[in-house]
Amino acid sequence: MDRPQAGGHKPHGIARGPWRRQRQTTHVPPPTGQIPLYQLEQRNRPDVTQLSSVTLVILSHRSLWMDRSERTSSAKPPSQVKNGTNGTMTSLPATLLSDLHVQYIKSLDTIVPPSEFALLASRPEFTGIWPLQKKDDLEYWLTEHLRVNGVYWGLTALDLMNNIDALERDQVIKYLQDCQHENGGFGGHLNHDPHLLYTLSAIQILVTYDRLDAIDVDKVVSYVRSLQLPDGSFSGDEWGEIDIRFCYCAISCMSLLKRLDAIDVPRTVEFVVRCKNYDGGFGSQPGSESHAAMVFCGVGALAIVNALHHVDADLLGWWLCERQLGNGGLNGRPQKLEDVCYSWWVLSALSILGRVHWINKEKLISFILSAQDTEAGGIADRPGDMADVFHTLFGVAGLSLLGYPGLKSVDPVYCMPKHVIQRVGLAERYRV
Amino acid sequence: MDSHVLYDTLRTILNTHLDIDELGLLPLPPTPDELPAATRQYHPFLLVGTKLGVPLDYVPVVLKGANAVFMRLPHARLEEAGETVVMALEEATRVIIVLNPECNTAINTRKKLVLANYLPAPTELRLLTLLLTSPRNTKSSTAWHHRRWLLQLSPHGPTTPLANEIALCHRTANLYPKNYYAWNHRHWVVSVLTEHARRSETVDSPCDGGAAAARALLQSEYGAMREWVRGNVGDHSGVQHLERCLVAVVGVDGEEKEKVREHVEWVREFVAAYPGHETLWCHLRFCAGLARELGAGVVGLAEEETFVRRCVEEAETGKGAMTETDPVVLARQRMLAWAYQLWVVRLGKRVTGHADATTRAREREALERICEVAEEPRYYRLQLEQLD
Incomplete structure (x- = not known):
């Protein structure tokens, strides 16, 4: 009756590498039943x-x-899918293995350890490449074009785990400078075309480092402004793809640069509100299915520009609570599998709406912890799968919002460390 | 194996065998003697008839080779490039997007090639059709946007029949269920058809027959989606597209109340026959809202309540149209039924702005029953406390 469920949907750019692979080292039960060809x-x-x-x-x-x-x-039959993780792991980690995750993120940098940076940077062949992925990996070649997102995910996770210096600051900044284009936008990697998704990540990194002086900010502002369309929406780049994610990118970016005056905010709000559905959630475009990641984009964007009165917090809050499954994990849409990244998309929205206490925090904490790779470090989408830097950030950031000890606080609107948002003097537009 | 050699082999295959119509990824590389003699020279790639298999282990190697070529060429300044460079760019980006359509820089380069008349749009659409036969590729929003961009190149509207697009979406819905951007593409087709269905008969339409043809295609899409949902009751993306179709058909054809009424009755039979599916109950919630928008007489409150009680009773006793016996699924059905009652009561409150004693009693009943059966009752307990 039911079609097989595949893995959780990841919007391009705020996504980790697309191939879900299971860890070899952990016991994973073999598939049961006939595989449908x-x-x-x-x-x-x-x-x-x-x-x-x-x-x-x-x-x-x-x-x-x-x-x-x-x-x-x-x-998996639907009933199992609904309930489930891969299931039969014998011992689940009870605490966050921060040291291991820091090592994991550092291990993704195969180019230069900080101690050797000065020496290497003086060589002519040095390009400042920061792969955040092992170069022989499939993941590397599938995600090279969004490397700048990867640096943002890694750096933010490291800062929340009190280890911001695990990456070489000057190297990252030089790399970002090299990714900025003449038109002001940032590419996802050296020699790649500019896009709002990477432009936001670049700005987030530079604001975290307090190094906006390293780039031409006015050009960034004019790039973002140039992508706004008459209906208030934003195109991701010059080629016209429209998505609520790009509205969030534009508003977050302009807010971090204190240049919201440069775009038509009321029009953007109008477009975001048009993406709202009967269930209180938001889709990627007007009429698209509600999706927790799009809810984060919609609610986050409206929060930044003080327009949360457009959200029915009780209605949306209920929909967000319905995302929690029996095992404590959260999914992003009805009858989908739980996934660690929704710990962020769902929880941040609940936090902005002041309703985090509506879900079972203890069970969610256990679920996130159970998705850690206890051998190589990093957090996966769900227990037994391969860890990646995307899920590592959203697992750690989710735990931070849940008040897990030993982590810095994260700002649910900007998905950046709270101390950074305070330092730049942006208002805290949420109630935990 | 050398990345440049592998890239070159795949490039040759794609250049030589223009009839390839399906692409697959092979977790295990084939041995040479497993390959047909005619295409053994392409090892480790598997080419059988019109089907091309790429071993997963070699995907990063090929991409590395393709990327090395691509990045050496001046893709940002096409106008200064000569014929040879343009050809090399086209080949390298073709290999890249076949394996990784999310690479925006490669796709952008191909858009530039189309605009500069180096690459005909229909050829590019065929390549997209091919790469969308690989399940993983169908999740790429960049690939779907590229397709839409190509279809919208002509100022006169889409250049290929929209029925083809529906067929493509239908296939990808089965290749990769709940595929967000594939369903978005199908929404777009419905919105274009709706626009054309409202136009006068004389205006050119993408369906070779004007507004009447567009209306007929909308009707058939609505019917096809009802049929599809019958086989996919747990697929919320498909059900959400059905909602779009329902709204479109009702908006174009009139007779709103009758149509919505008939639709609701159809959904209810499904909800009762296939218990425990959150997706179907969500659809019923949508319909409840739509019915209220259309005004009195479409679906009554008492009727909703009777339906909830019927579903709860059938889940408790095992009677009725369903064949399900799993107690977990039946408990979920009861939970979803009461949650629907909560939805209907709250919908009424939102519309009228107040709640009388009966409404409050219904809300309390729903919350109490949900707390008894929910897998995760925290939210409902809190709501119940707030009522007290």
């Missing part, structure tokens, strides 16, 4: 139904078409 089931395919030798080769590979973890979740 959906490609054979779903469609008429005359060339495949004739059993020639050619077809047999395809058939022998057909069951291997998808990667293993997708097939695992496909094989």
Whole structure:
């Protein structure tokens, strides 16, 4: 009856590397039941139904078409999916393994440890590359174009875990300078095209370091302004993709630069409100399905410009609470799997609305802790999967919002350390 | 294996075999003797007939090779590039986006190639159709936006029949369920059709037949989605698209009340027959709101209450149309039924702005019952305390 569930949706750019892979070192139960070879089931395919030798080769590979973890979740019946993590891990970590996660994030930098930076920076071939991913990894080559997001995720997680100096500050700043384009926007990596997603990350990093002086801020302002459309929405770059995520990027960025005057805020608010749905949530565009990450973007943007009166906090709060599943984890849409990153998207919105106490905090804390990689460090989307820097940040930031001891406080509107938001004198637009 | 050699092999395959119509990722590389003799020279790539398989382990290696070529070329200043450079750019970005359509810089370069008339839009649309046969690629918002950009290039509207786009979305909905951007694309098709259905008959329309054809296509999309939901009762994205279709059909054809009334009755039978699906109850919530917008006489409050009680009773006794016996699922059905009562009561409160004694009693009843069966009752307990 029900279609197989695949992994949680990640919007491009605020997403981690797309291939969900399971850790080899942890015991993961094998898929139960028959794996649906959906490609054979779903469609008429005359060339495949004739059993020639050619077809047999395809058939022998057909069951291997998808990667293993997708097939695992496909094989779960809906009732298990609804409840579930991969399940049978024997010992779950009871505390946040901060030291291990700091080591993990540092290990993603395969270019230069801080101690050797000065020496290497003097060499002519030095490019300032900051990969935040091991270069031979599949993940590296799938996410190279959003490296600047990766630096923001890593740096913010490190700061929340009291280890901001684990990355070499001057190297990061030089790298960002090299990613800024003539038009003011930032590319996701050296030699990549500018986009609002990377421009926001670059500004967040520079504000965290208190180094806005390192770049041309006026150019950033004119870049962001140039992307606003007549209906108030923002295009992600010059090519016209419209999404509520880009409204958030623009508003957050202009607010951090104290230049909200440069864009048409009332129009932006109008567009964001048009993305609101009957259930109180927000979709990526007017009429799109409510999605917890889009809710964060909508609520965050409205909070920054003092327009939260457009949100029915009780209605949306209920929808956000309905995202919590029996195991304590949160999903992003009805009947989807729980995922650590929604600890951030859902919780930050509840926090801005002053309703964090509406969910079961203890169970959510246990769920996030259970998704840690206790051997190599880092946090995954759910227990047993491969850790990545995206989920490591949103796991740590979620724990920070939940008041987990030993972490710096995070600002739920900007997803940056609270001390940074205080230092630059922005109002705290939330109630924890 | 050398990244440049692998890149070159894949580039050659894509240049030579223009009829490839399906792309897959192979977690295990094939051995040479597993490959057909005719395409053995392409090892480790698997080319059988029109199906191309790329071993997962070699994806980063190929991307590294393609990227090295791409980054050496002046992709930012196409106008200064010569024919050879343009060809090399086209090939490198083709390999990159086939394996990783999220690479915005590669996709942008291809847009520039289209605008400079180096790359015909229909050819590019065919490439997108191919790369959207790989389940992982169908999640790429960049790929879907690229497709929409190509379709909107002509000032006269989409250049290919919108029925093709619906068919493509239909396939991707099965390849990767709850695929946010694929459903967004399908929403866009419905919105274009709605616009055309409202126009006068004489204006050119993307469906070769003007407004009447657009109306017919909308109707068939609504019918197809009802059929699709029948087989996918847990897929909220699909159900949400059905909501869009319902609104579009009602808006274009009139007879709102009758249509919504009939739709609600259809949904209710589903909700009762397939217990425990949050998705279906969400859809019912949507319909409740729509019915109220259309005014009195579509769906009555007493009727809603009777339906909730029927579902609760059937989940408790196991009677009725359903075949489900799992106690966890049945408990969830009861929880969802009471949550629906809570929704309806609150919807009434939002509309009227106040709550009488009966409303408050109904709200309390729903909250108390939910607290008994919910897997995570914290929110409902707090709401109950607030009532006291």
